[in-house]
Amino acid sequence: MIDVDKIRLDFPILNREVNGKPLVYFDNAATSQTPQQVIDVIVDYYSNYNANIHRGVHTLSQEATDAYEAARKKIQEHFNAAKPYEIIFTSGTTHGINLIATGFTSFLKKGDEVIVSALEHHSNIVPWQMLCERTGAVLKVIPMNEDGELVMSVYDELLSDKTKLVFTNHISNALGTINPIETIIEKAHAVGAAVLIDGAQACPHVKPDVQALDVDFYVASAHKMCGPTGMGVLYGKEEWLEKLPPYQGGGEMIDEVTFEKTTYAGLPHKFEAGTPNICGGIAFGAAIDYMNNIGFDAIAAYENELLSYATEKLLEIDGLKIYGTSTEKTSVISFNIEGIHPYDIGTIVDKLGIAVRTGHHCAQPIMDYFKIPGTVRASFSFYNTKAEIDALVDAVKKAKMMLG
Amino acid sequence: MSIQEIQEEIMDEFSMFDDWMQRYEYMIELGKSLPLIEEEFKTEENTIKGCQSKVWVHAELKEDKLVFTADSDAIITKGIVAILIRSFSNQKPQDIIDADTDFIDEIGLKEHLSPTRANGLVSMIKQLKLYAIAYQAQLN
Numbered sequence: 001m002i003d004v005d006k007i008r009l010d011f012p013i014l015n016r017e018v019n020g021k022p023l024v025y026f027d028n029a030a031t032s033q034t035p036q037q038v039i040d041v042i043v044d045y046y047s048n049y050n051a052n053i054h055r056g057v058h059t060l061s062q063e064a065t066d067a068y069e070a071a072r073k074k075i076q077e078h079f080n081a082a083k084p085y086e087i088i089f090t091s092g093t094t095h096g097i098n099l100i101a102t103g104f105t106s107f108l109k110k111g112d113e114v115i116v117s118a119l120e121h122h123s124n125i126v127p128w129q130m131l132c133e134r135t136g137a138v139l140k141v142i143p144m145n146e147d148g149e150l151v152m153s154v155y156d157e158l159l160s161d162k163t164k165l166v167f168t169n170h171i172s173n174a175l176g177t178i179n180p181i182e183t184i185i186e187k188a189h190a191v192g193a194a195v196l197i198d199g200a201q202a203c204p205h206v207k208p209d210v211q212a213l214d215v216d217f218y219v220a221s222a223h224k225m226c227g228p229t230g231m232g233v234l235y236g237k238e239e240w241l242e243k244l245p246p247y248q249g250g251g252e253m254i255d256e257v258t259f260e261k262t263t264y265a266g267l268p269h270k271f272e273a274g275t276p277n278i279c280g281g282i283a284f285g286a287a288i289d290y291m292n293n294i295g296f297d298a299i300a301a302y303e304n305e306l307l308s309y310a311t312e313k314l315l316e317i318d319g320l321k322i323y324g325t326s327t328e329k330t331s332v333i334s335f336n337i338e339g340i341h342p343y344d345i346g347t348i349v350d351k352l353g354i355a356v357r358t359g360h361h362c363a364q365p366i367m368d369y370f371k372i373p374g375t376v377r378a379s380f381s382f383y384n385t386k387a388e389i390d391a392l393v394d395a396v397k398k399a400k401m402m403l404g
Numbered sequence: 405m406s407i408q409e410i411q412e413e414i415m416d417e418f419s420m421f422d423d424w425m426q427r428y429e430y431m432i433e434l435g436k437s438l439p440l441i442e443e444e445f446k447t448e449e450n451t452i453k454g455c456q457s458k459v460w461v462h463a464e465l466k467e468d469k470l471v472f473t474a475d476s477d478a479i480i481t482k483g484i485v486a487i488l489i490r491s492f493s494n495q496k497p498q499d500i501i502d503a504d505t506d507f508i509d510e511i512g513l514k515e516h517l518s519p520t521r522a523n524g525l526v527s528m529i530k531q532l533k534l535y536a537i538a539y540q541a542q543l544n
Contacts, residue, residue, distance in 0.1 A: 019424070340479075341457050341477055341478035341479065341481075342456075343456045343457045343478045343480070343481065344457075344478045344479055344480045344481075347480050348428070348480075351424050351425075351428070358456060359456045373456075373457070373458065373477065374456065402425070402428065402429060402432065403432070403479055403480075
């Protein structure tokens with residue numbers, strides 16, 4: 001059970017006002033807010049043991065290294081990775097995807113095929129298009145239906161021995177659809193293809209078990225999970241990470257350097273060139289602790305309750321249409337009101353203190369499918385309340401009155 | 405009227421309102437009086453980039469003055485374009501180039517100048533001025 005009043009006390013930002021109204025923060029799918037417990041860790045790091053890691057023999061460096069590696073271990077346990085060095089720290093989901101897409105350049109040849117889903121964020125489309133340009137591989141797309149679900153029968157037809165890679169998100173950022181990744185992974189493996197799952201939208205709501213999923217790569221961002229921006233994680237199976245070439249060259253990632261030849265460090269350092277986001281890694285660990293203390297089952301149950309409540313209340317508004325109506329979805333509602341531009345609604349509700357996202361949500365192919373310029377997206381987190389949803393519904397009604 | 409005088413007139417009108425809702429409602433009203441761009445000019449090259457909503461602007465030189473027409477698919481954006489065009493249309497290109505747009509701030513629409521708004525007010529101003537620069541070059 002979630003004690004939302006108690007949880008809200010952990011988030012100092014929820015006390016502020018916007019445009020003279022109490023802030024209602026419904027842009028959680030873009031970034032989550034940060035609890036005091038994580039803020040404290042960031043302040044503690046810079047106040048007490050800020051130092052560069054892995055090389056220094058002095059005490060501060062050792063303390064920082066220990067904390068950073070303890071965070072890696074925590075993240076390993078959270079995702080149930082087999083080894084700590086299968087956890088690569090990145091600057092975020094986009095970085096993780098680019099690392100793999102670049103690494104696969106030497107593995108693909110002309111005529112190979114890679115499969116993407118129609119529900120992707122641009123960050124899980126563009127790096128693969130660039131990979132295809134470099135290698136001559138062909139990009140195939142699993143289409144979606146009116147409910148915003150992937151058409152799995154077409155996926156079956158797309159798979160062949162030419163398929164080398166499949167990448168899809170775990171949960172869609174624009175519509176909230178939970179994709180059947182277990183089936184996607186199993187079927188890809190049956191034809192010998194590797195799978196990357198973009199977990200950026202899933203990790204705030206569920207706790208993925210990478211071994212049970214048998215996924216090859218899983219990527220996520222800390223800032224959507226109550227952690228800091230500029231921090232993320234790439235899980236990769238050891239055998240793949242060993243095979244892949246380094247992404248960036250620099251310090252930290254080397255074994256020996258001469259001008260004739262450089263040998264690379266082992267995992268995970270091979271992929272972590274340069275001074276990393278040390279504080280970010282440690283704070284990411286603290287964010288994961290925070291969420292686990294609340295519990296992902298409790299989070300999911302409560303967010304589902306918010307989703308049902310908001311869906312029901314919003315649909316009472318005349319002319320309101322929700323995009324993404326799968327029965328398998330998380331607490332994201334993308335909607336429009338007939339005859340009104342989403343941008344106009346977003347502008348008016350912001351004046352009423354409510355933060356929603358408007359636009360194409362970096363998923364233009366989805367908007368093209370529905371033939372709309374964009375949507376208004378309200379995304380709920382475990383620290384939101386039904387009273388806040390009521391405020392959103394009132395604000396949307398007011399916007400409709402002004403704009404209709 | 406000069407650009408300066410029109411902007412003062414707009415500021416006067418907006419000073420009658422004491423809350424944001426009235427200001428927005430008035431802006432929406434102004435959007436309805438926007439001189440609309442001909443359908444044939446709603447082309448890719450007349451589209452202003454950097455807007456979440458679609459904005460088209462067309463410029464035409466009539467004698468020595470620039471006349472703007474425009475449209476948008478979002479009505480708040482349409483109101484903003486209408487305000488800008490009211491102050492810039494039927495003016496000499498050089499005067500448009502020299503004009504400042506501080507009045508936007510004065511009428512309480514400052515938030516639309518922020519780059520995160522992505523409604524492209526900044527891009528709109530830039531585009532109108534680019535038209536003026538291009539036509540000024542023709543006049544020289």
